[in-house]
Structures are given as structure tokens and as C-alpha cells.
Amino acid sequence: MTITQLYYVLAVAENQNFTKAAEKCFVTQPTLSMQIQKLEDELDVQIFDRSKKPIELTDVGKKIVIQARNIVNESYRIQDIVDQQKGFIGGEFKLGIIPTVMPTLLPMFLKAFIKKHPKVKLKIEELTTEEIITRINDGHLDAAIAATPLEVDTIKERALFYEPFVCYIPQGHRLHGKNNIDIAHLDIDDMLLLEDGHCFREGVINLCKAFKDHTDDEFQLESGSIETLIKLSNEGLGMTLLPYLHTLDMRENEKKNLHYFKEPSPAREVSIIFHKSELKMQIIESLQDVIAGIIRGAIAFQDVKIISPIHKK
């Protein structure tokens, strides 16, 4: 058994296809076929059920894949140990960011981070929380920035900052003009929400539900971006909630529609998250430092109440 063989198994299991997996591994398909057969012979067990199309894992195969993932990850850590010893911070680093954090936070820290670590090849992807969790678990992401707590036991979290929710209430709305909004005043029915899949949406729903038990899940107006949300709100279609950082670079005439919650303001916890195996931990910690340093000053709310970003049934 070799680490390479295990790596091939992972590739085939992921792609459910020898040919595609071979491309990902930069070898030819016969190479994969043979190495996997060799491993199956050695263990004297079928890992893949080749009678199914697309190809499937057998029951043992599934367990072997989990273990293979472990071993391959742990093998990466040896290079990690060496890098750490040498103080070398570099290589590819794949970071996921949720859509509602991406446009505001990324410009704040990206330059500083690249300057600090020119040898790190940052690859940033905008992904939903769900996609992030999958990719951290299968090793396709080294870390991510997401709203927490997530309660996923394979993933560790380190809080970066607490970002308050701010009300955007257009003129003519019943709450317009009021400041120090109380959570109890919110009504999910005149609240514009992001599309399904955004954890900020879940946060808002959780917040509203905290005071009113609302089982009807059919929200009428939904949008894919916060910018659109603001425009829809301006059209008089309802109020909406914005993450605090989004309110910093708004036009002056729109800023007039911002209304803050009375403290403790509801807020989301934004964290850097990563697999519990703690691979590339130096880079993660450095990124954490950079963001924490930049955010300090930008957000200065004292007392916040953290809203869960996950949908509870």
C-alpha cells in the first residue's frame, strides 16, 4: 500500500470516474486502473463496485476512503512540519468566503495579506456555507471565512469579529425615523431576504423567529445580492437587514435609511474556519492576525447578541 494508491482511490471516489480522476492526478487512466486493482488485490477486497454506472464505492470502500483521506492529509502535515520549522510560509492556500462577507471584507485585508506573505499563492472562492463545509472536509479548501457557530465536529472555528445587523428602513416604512430599533419590532413578513442558501438569510430568519413564531416559510421577495436588496427596499417593497460592514461605503442619501438596533445589537459571528487536522496552520493564524488587526477600529460595538447562522428545524 502506498500513499499514491490511496490518493488515487480518493480521486476515483470523488469523480466516480476513472478517466476524470486520472486527469486530476495527472496520470493516464490505465495507471489508475492498475494501481487501484493492485491495492484491491493486496487488501483482497473490492473498493469500487464497477458494475454500477457511474462507479460506486462498496461498503468497505466507503470506510477505506475515510481512512485514506486521513492518511493522505496526515502525510501532507509532514511537509507542514518542515515548513514550520524553517519559518517558511508559502505554497498554495485555498480560502473560501461566504457571499455576504466577500465584497466588504476581502478588499480590507487582501492587499495587506499579499504584502505580508508574497510566497503564498492565494486562491479565493466565493462559496456558500454548505459548500465550504463540504470542501473543507474533502480537503479542497484550506480554510474559509464564514458565519459561525456551525457545530460541525470536523471543523474548528476562530472568531474574527462580531458584525452587527443594521436595519435598512426606507422612507414611508412604519419604522422609518426610529432609532434604537428593538428586535421585537421586526416582522418577518415585511422583511426582504436573500435567496435560500445564504447563511445571512438564516440569521435574519432566526432573529425574527426569536420573537414571533413564524412557520410559514414562503417569503415573497428574495434576492441574490445585498445590493439588490437595498434597491428593492428603496422601491418601497419592505425593510431589510444589512451586515454592518456593508453600511460603511454606502451613498450618503442611503445612509439616511440606516437604523441601528438598541444594544445588545444582534450580530453575526464571523470566523475563520478550518479542518480540525490543522493543516497550514501558520498561514491560517497569520491570516487571522491580519484580519483581526484590520477590523479592529472598523467595528467597535460593545455589546452584541450572537445570532446563529444555521437553520434549525
Place this chain on the structure above:
Amino acid sequence: MTITQLYYVLAVAENQNFTKAAEKCFVTQPTLSMQIQKLEDELDVQIFDRSKKPIELTDVGKKIVIQARNIVNESYRIQDIVDQQKGFIGGEFKLGIIPTVMPTLLPMFLKAFIKKHPKVKLKIEELTTEEIITRINDGHLDAAIAATPLEVDTIKERALFYEPFVCYIPQGHRLHGKNNIDIAHLDIDDMLLLEDGHCFREGVINLCKAFKDHTDDEFQLESGSIETLIKLSNEGLGMTLLPYLHTLDMRENEKKNLHYFKEPSPAREVSIIFHKSELKMQIIESLQDVIAGIIRGAIAFQDVKIISPIHKK
């Protein structure tokens, strides 16, 4: 990097010698030299400091060895998964047993276990607790039977039974004839003890210390076996404590000298212990079942007070 290379590194680290390590791996010394050099080249770091005699690990080397141990162990688990799937219970199984448990417990379960699992090649070694911990950690033991709790975070414990301490008090001793001995009556100064390194000794000391603060560590009479302890006691050199199972097959005239503690009787917890990686878990669980089944009935004390087997400073 290959699993084989990591295995070679472990062998050299353990033996501090390429030639001996090569023998253990069933390859020639140049093979080891070359493979380890190759790994060092690939990682671009020295794992061994070859200027020292005997050869030593570098600082990174030490960390790499820990990680290599992980990876090699995890790779064994793949075969474990396959075996488990097939319901195959077999292969080599290395079990350590502490000296004060060995002679009484081993005869009780050995036959039954061998009969239940004829394909398992049992290798049993009598070892002190300290040796057992080292060998479980470095993978030279699959499991062991020892007094617990040990508080070693790499090792898991499963209690098998609670074995009460029984007083052996020769005629003429101040406590002779009394039954329902109270712990408070014990005096470490007229207590015969096992040699250093036996955890039963530590247990007895902890027990005596519980009531009298005794800092003088110079015990006069010490012995390497419980049999000798009894003989010394018969010579009028003091009383001693015996593990309950030892009292079952004593001669009748010696049984007269046994005095039980009043409940809750002090007792040692005897457990099957194994590395947290839980390799060969089917065998371990089966062994646990066999021993638990046999001991049931042999020990029927209701209320016991567990004495720690470790020396606390």
C-alpha cells in the same frame, strides 16, 4: 514520500542505528540509507543528526517521527477495516500484562481465548506499567492488562474488574485475628512491599498514605514476587497486602492468615488498555468479553474504593 520511507525512519529512530534498523525491516543497510536520504532530500531537511554517535534525531526529526508513527499506524488500520468487514479475527496480537496480574489472571482466560480465536497468534509479555505505556505508544504492544486509571492521554482504558486488596497477617502480628480491617489500622512501617516498579506497590503506598502522612521512602523489606512476600510475612517480618485473585489458590493453612477489609474494601481497578487509535479493536473487545465473562463470579465484592496505581509526588 512513501509509507515505507516513514517506516524506515521509525525503525532508525527506534534503534538509533541504521544496520540494526535494516535487519528489523528485513532489508539491507544501504536501502535504509538511500531511502532516508531520499526523504530528507524531498523534504529538504535533515531528519537524523549523523554526527552524533549513536545517531540522533534532529528537532524536526522528532516531530516528523511522531507524525510518521501516526501515518504508519493509520495505514495499518486500512487492513483492520478490511478484516473487520470480513469478520476475520486473526494475525499477531501482542499483549502486555503487569506482573501482579499475570500469574492469576492469565491461566483463567488464556485457554478460553485461544479456543475462541484460534487464528490469533497471541504474544504475551510480562511488563511493568511503565514499560507497557512506552510500548503501547510506540506500537510494540496492541493492548495490555494493567491497573488503572493511568491518566495517559494517548491510551484508552476499559475496566475489566475491581480486585480488592486482602490483608495477609501472620500469627503474632498485632492485627492477627481481627476481621473487617479498617484502612486506618494500616502502618506502612510494618508492611512488606514489592520492589520498585510494581504498580501494586504504589497502590499499597497510596493506600497507607491516605491515612498517615509518611514521607520516609525507605522501606526495608522488599520483594520481587508476591509469593516471596507471603513467605517473608510467614517469617514474622510484617504483614502484607495481596490482590484478591492471589488469595484464591492459597494453601489452607495460609488462608487462615487472610483478613478482609471492611467495606468499602480498597481495591485496584484492572483494565484492558490500548492506544487511542483503536487498532485491532475487534480482538481487544473480544478479549475484554472473555475476561469479563470468566471473572464474573470469581469476584463478587459489592462496595470497593479504588486506589490509584500511580505514584503521586
Place this chain on the structure above:
DNA sequence: ATATTTTTATAGCCTAAATTGATTAACATG
């Protein structure tokens, strides 16, 4: 039902890597 496409397995070949035996170099020890 047949042709076409897609996908995996097989075979033969080549190259690179692992291993060995023999030898050398370095070092410690009597």
C-alpha cells in the same frame, strides 16, 4: 437491432525507483 460513443481493463514496453552486494570512508575503541 446496429452503430457510435464512452469508459474501463489488458498487454507490452520503457523508464525510474528500490534494493542489493561489494566497497569505501569515517569514527570510535582497545
Place this chain on the structure above:
DNA sequence: CATGTTAATCAATTTAGGCTATAAAAATAT
């Protein structure tokens, strides 16, 4: 200084991994 021990080096051999080409099997289209 000689001797024994131990790791490194070198050339030779074996083994294993990978490639190209091709066959076989299965799915899809005609």
C-alpha cells in the same frame, strides 16, 4: 596504530510505476 563498527557510495539487478495502444464492456444514439 590497528581493529571493529557503522554509515555512505557505487554499480548492477530487480521491481514497480507509468505510458501507448488496444480490446472489451457498457451506455447511448441511430
